[in-house]
Amino acid sequence: MQQQIIAERAGLHATDAECIDFLMEMGPSTAGALAKATRLTTGAITNVIDRLERAGFVKRGPDPKDRRKVVVTYIPERKTGMSESYAALAGNVQKHLLTYTKEELELLTKYTDALTEIYSGA
Numbered sequence: 001m002q003q004q005i006i007a008e009r010a011g012l013h014a015t016d017a018e019c020i021d022f023l024m025e026m027g028p029s030t031a032g033a034l035a036k037a038t039r040l041t042t043g044a045i046t047n048v049i050d051r052l053e054r055a056g057f058v059k060r061g062p063d064p065k066d067r068r069k070v071v072v073t074y075i076p077e078r079k080t081g082m083s084e085s086y087a088a089l090a091g092n093v094q095k096h097l098l099t100y101t102k103e104e105l106e107l108l109t110k111y112t113d114a115l116t117e118i119y120s121g122a
Contacts, residue, residue, distance in 0.1 A: 006085040007116055011055070015040065019048055023074035028061075030069050 007017035015038060022037045023029060029037075036044040049072055052058040057077060063069035097105065 006089070009085065012057075013048075013051070016048055016057075019045075019072075019092065020074055023058065028071045028073040030063060030071055039118060055111075069111060082108055107108075 002064050004014045007014045007107060010017065018038055019034055022034060031045050031049060035042050040047065053060060058074055060072055060115060063071045096119050
């Protein structure tokens with residue numbers, strides 16, 4: 001819900017904002033890495049990258065390690081307030097997590113790890 005609000009404020013789709021978030025955190029990435037991170041098909045991620053490139057959020061460039069691939073890079077000069085919005089979101093999450101005991105956090109971590117394993121098909 002919060003990510004949708006952040007995306008709308010920047011004039012983006014939630015998936016577009018998720019890609020920007022990934023690029024801001026992980027740095028330049030291939031379309032394949034973005035597709036894997038967002039669980040989108042390569043065709044769908046190409047459309048996302050096209051939209052982000054047209055809007056000036058990202059740029060494409062050759063992969064220095066493999067000239068057959070393209071690397072997508074976030075353009076930090078494109079000020080949208082997203083960094084501040086994500087920082088506020090992270091602060092709110094941290095404040096909420098501080099209300100749990102250590103044992104409760106361990107249970108939540110165990111639960112999340114189990115779901116991640118189930119959903120990843122492991």
